[in-house]
Amino acid sequence: MGTMFARGLKRKSAEDGEDVEGGLAGTQATPSYSLQRQSLLDMSLVKLQLCHMLVEPNLCRSVLIANTVRQIQEEMTQDGTWRVLAPQAAGRAPLDRLVSTEILCRSVREQEGERPAADVGDGRTPGLVPGLSAVPSAQALRSPQSSLWEVDSSRENRGGFQKSLDQIFETLESKTPGSVEELFSDVDSSYYDLDAVLTGMVGSTQSGHGSGLQAFTAVATPPPGSSCRSDLGELDHAVEILVET
């Protein structure tokens, strides 16, 4: 528990496994740092998705998390661990935006789908790239980020974001009725335990659609004071509204 994500000015040799000195552009980050950074990225994406419950999400929190995601993506781009096949863009700015929306577009399922190959043992950077290029460009053009900020935006804007939300709610519906806490309680919470990630123990929960959900709900165990309601009946209500049949 005490590891800090720090971007040092110099890249140290990885003599200390716990040390997290990242590199500047051009240098390869150490595998453990990449893993942790990827964990942070995944955790952040989950947080962004799960704040769409019954009460309007906290905009400040969402903005801060999205900025963190952007920072990670920028660093990964500089490291060269992030290669994006983005459609031809006019200038630098639109490309950046496409890249950032691409991250947010990627549903967790697509992330999970790419993971099993790379997850066993060391770094997962090789597995990362094919996953990215698999994202359909149609999704990349939409901006689920705006749907995070403006809940009253038209339904179409939700795009790829909506897809992953559907997955969440589909799976929730298929579970036996009970409180949401029950839903989260039997989940393997080791996924987001950084120690477990470092030792490569995480791997069993990554395959398929349903367990992909379980992996990221581990983080979602509602902290005290969160706005997630425990009544599954109200979640059904929310599903109806959001899916809008």
Added chain:
Amino acid sequence: MERELETRLRAWMEGRAESRWLEKCQWELAEPHPETTQLESVRADIISTVEFNHTGELLATGDKGGRVVIFQREPESKNAPHSQGEYDVYSTFQSHEPEFDYLKSLEIEEKINKIKWLPQQNAAHSLLSTNDKTIKLWKITERDKRPEGYNLKDEEGKLKDLSTVTSLQVPVLKPMDLMVEVSPRRVFANGHTYHINSISVNSDCETYMSADDLRINLWHLAITDRSFNIVDIKPANMEDLTEVITASEFHPHHCNLFVYSSSKGSLRLCDMRAAALCDKHSKLFEEPEDPSNRSFFSEIISSVSDVKFSHSGRYMLTRDYLTVKVWDLNMEARPIETYQVHDYLRSKLCSLYENDCIFDKFECAWNGSDSVIMTGAYNNFFRMFDRNTKRDVTLEASRESSKPRAVLKPRRVCVGGKRRRDDISVDSLDFTKKILHTAWHPAENIIAIAATNNLYIFQDKVNSEMH
């Protein structure tokens, strides 16, 4: 005059043999007078805001259930010297109810985000209370007399049989048990698309402002169907949104000046005389980032959760996740003072991000003379920093170790290394026990601390006068 006072006080303090004001302070839990109605210090709901009025006689608290409870300080009585100035419940009312926004299919929480008192202009007290979307003006009046001896009605209010009325009498006012009546005078609705985080009454006593994540509106206290938008940071394309407004306040003396803070750690001082839309700040206060401390969490921990002008109007106090900072209005480049609240959390930021604690919004407070600042932390700890002596103290708001009249003893968090007997280690801190809301009496050393469902009022009996 203020400067003279300040210099004199400082000289006096420095001249003392041991100017250890904070250490000499003895904070006691203020228990209610045994004969008055019980102090409802434990609530069904989490307390979400605490605010003294301008004299300190009244203390208003709001909670997550939309209720407001006002406490009043009992006047000192010679008959019961123990109960000098204790606070008792004065009034309780339901300010906001939960609502449903049908357009967005979302609930609007009834939680009271902020309460601000209006300066008292007559016998009645008034306050503004707000939830995420709607601000309400409440008037609090007392009734302690009632008329008796009506000609046409009897004591129960029923009409008299006119044949029994043989003479006329003048109704007289007879004393009755004190009744506190609260009525909603204004409802300022539909002014905000995003969630209101602050309200602030202007020194002109006629206007006030309300700020949400992206906009700040100026209202007239008497007009509810109109407000002026004075700050708008919503980008044309919401995808470009990277910064939100986190807090705002009017200057205590200059009715044209106000400040607002952002999630990127900057403060903007604006002058309403400069333009109708104050998007261009008059002054931008921002501290350059420390490159050696850079991490993915740097921006999040730099987000300002609260900003407060000093009573003098010369300084501003800001709170971000790990520090409190004092800014001089004349210096934009950096704060003049920085105090570490709980720097031992710096190595735990990843875990605190994971459990969302990193997004907790702590408030901060000045004492009446602007010499001491206070803010809350975790494990029901709160911290005070003496700006003159540079000493600080950590205290805990809990009933366990405090009997009535018992004095709070300072606490310490140890970060490994030598551990003293009563120290708490960082890893055993309870992050669910957070003190987000604190308030300091405007003139005396009385503080109100909200610890989840509990309200604590501490008084310094030794040094009741402000230093």
